Amino acid sequence: MKAQSMTGGRPFGLLVRFAVPLMLGDVIQQMYVIADSMVVGRLIGVNAFAAVSASGALYWLIQAVIFGFSQGFGTLMAQRFGAGNYPGLRHSCALSLRLTLVIGLVLTGLYLVLAKPLLTVMNTPPEILEDAALYLGILSGGITAVFINSVIFSAFRAMGNSKIPLYVFIASSVINIMLDIVLVLYTPMGVAAVAAATTGVQFLSAGFNVWYLVKYAGMHFTRGDFASDAPLAGELLRLGVPLGARNCVAAAGGIVIQYVINGYGTVFIAGIAAAKKLYSVLFIIGSGMEGAAAAFVAQNYGAGRFDRITDGVRSARRIMFAGLVVIVPLMFLFGRRILGLLVSGEDAQLDAVMDTAVNQLGVCLVLLPFLYMLLLYRSGLQGMGNSFMPMVSGILEATLRTAAALVLPFFFGAWGVFLSEPIGWPVMAVQLYVVYVSVLRKKEKRT
Numbered sequence: 177m178k179a180q181s182m183t184g185g186r187p188f189g190l191l192v193r194f195a196v197p198l199m200l201g202d203v204i205q206q207m208y209v210i211a212d213s214m215v216v217g218r219l220i221g222v223n224a225f226a227a228v229s230a231s232g233a234l235y236w237l238i239q240a241v242i243f244g245f246s247q248g249f250g251t252l253m254a255q256r257f258g259a260g261n262y263p264g265l266r267h268s269c270a271l272s273l274r275l276t277l278v279i280g281l282v283l284t285g286l287y288l289v290l291a292k293p294l295l296t297v298m299n300t301p302p303e304i305l306e307d308a309a310l311y312l313g314i315l316s317g318g319i320t321a322v323f324i325n326s327v328i329f330s331a332f333r334a335m336g337n338s339k340i341p342l343y344v345f346i347a348s349s350v351i352n353i354m355l356d357i358v359l360v361l362y363t364p365m366g367v368a369a370v371a372a373a374t375t376g377v378q379f380l381s382a383g384f385n386v387w388y389l390v391k392y393a394g395m396h397f398t399r400g401d402f403a404s405d406a407p408l409a410g411e412l413l414r415l416g417v418p419l420g421a422r423n424c425v426a427a428a429g430g431i432v433i434q435y436v437i438n439g440y441g442t443v444f445i446a447g448i449a450a451a452k453k454l455y456s457v458l459f460i461i462g463s464g465m466e467g468a469a470a471a472f473v474a475q476n477y478g479a480g481r482f483d484r485i486t487d488g489v490r491s492a493r494r495i496m497f498a499g500l501v502v503i504v505p506l507m508f509l510f511g512r513r514i515l516g517l518l519v520s521g522e523d524a525q526l527d528a529v530m531d532t533a534v535n536q537l538g539v540c541l542v543l544l545p546f547l548y549m550l551l552l553y554r555s556g557l558q559g560m561g562n563s564f565m566p567m568v569s570g571i572l573e574a575t576l577r578t579a580a581a582l583v584l585p586f587f588f589g590a591w592g593v594f595l596s597e598p599i600g601w602p603v604m605a606v607q608l609y610v611v612y613v614s615v616l617r618k619k620e621k622r623t
Contacts, residue, residue: 180336199464227307229449240423248416250330258475270401280320314371418563422570429574447532461499473559546601553608573600
């Protein structure tokens with residue numbers, strides 16, 4: 177596998193080359209999400225679409241924890257790669273996989289026990305509760321596979337290779353959609369068909385990723401790489417636990433918001449869900465640059481190149497704002513038409529779904545620049561090994577979102593729900609910028 181050191185060369189070009197596969201991966205992911213939603217919403221129905229959507233907050237909770245741990249593990253791998261410490265890179269990757277198996281099994285057990293009770297507490301409408309619980313129950317079987325995939329992708333990116341995760345995701349998405357259609361059309365499984373297809377493909381991807389990592393990616397593990405190492409495990413957990421906790425709290429806030437959304441009924445649930453499917457597209461440039469900046473900062477931090485960290489973050493910011501100039505007007509112009517592809521139904525019902533979706537999308541578009549800055553400075557801190565402040569920021573953001581979802585609807589009705597999603601972005605963007613500048617200056621003075 178071709179690795180890419182980002183400790184030399186023009187930051188702008190390196191970031192673009194690294195970020196483009198991440199952005200393409202996000203595009204493919206959103207195409208997959210939209211196609212998957214179309215299969216459910218148009219081939220099964222609005223109730224099935226709402227059931228899958230109502231369970232989305234709970235499934236995102238577990239994914240968020242997984243992604244947080246993986247980001248933390250990947251930070252240490254990138255720092256060791258940037259420092260040229262390849263034995264340490266292998267050992268940290270191997271121990272990350274060991275921790276993945278343990279944490280993944282624990283999360284699976286918790287999910288199986290708590291999923292349906294949480295759906296009930298979330299005020300999920302009775303007509304979709306059983307389908308939502310069934311969908312989550314099947315997905316829970318693939319949690320460990322999701323975790324393995326996430327950690328291996330973090331290892332690839334730590335070594336400057338963002339293309340392999342893209343290729344794997346393209347292949348798995350195509351297979352997943354094909355299975356979705358076949359199982360929905362030719363079996364009576366309903367939403368269970370979609371969940372079974374997703375879980376099966378996750379295990380298929382995990383098997384391929386492990387094989388590729390060992391055979392072709394230069395990770396020629398020895399038994400010693402997997403040996404217990406308490407200090408290394410402690411360092412991995414120091415980086416991973418705060419990010420996992422941050423994501424967990426943020427996702428828990430999403431569950432509270434979903435509780436409020438559920439109280440407005442199935443049509444409102446479907447409208448918010450449709451908006452979320454689409455405004456995930458808005459994050460593509462931001463999340464792609466977040467991943468690129470995190471790898472860039474971590475590699476250069478490991479190499480002691482603090483001057484390049486400043487240049488890299490400045491370049492990433494320019495790229496992000498250039499993307500905003502393009503994507504925001506396009507979504508204002510064509511958002512409703514794209515949303516109309518997701519759901520079918522009676523005219524009055526469909527109009528209500530679309531009105532809800534367009535309103536939610538518009539609020540997020542207005543505040544999107546703040547989200548991009550939040551992602552950038554958070555990734556800069558994480559790359560320097562500071563997981564604590566991103567955790568604090570995530571908890572504060574989730575607290576603001578949750579409080580807004582519980583309070584604002586009393587004053588503004590449905591608009592209070594629309595505002596609750598992005599309300600924390602401006603505050604957290606400013607806070608993370610201040611902390612990022614302070615931490616970087618302290619690091620520079622110590623060298």
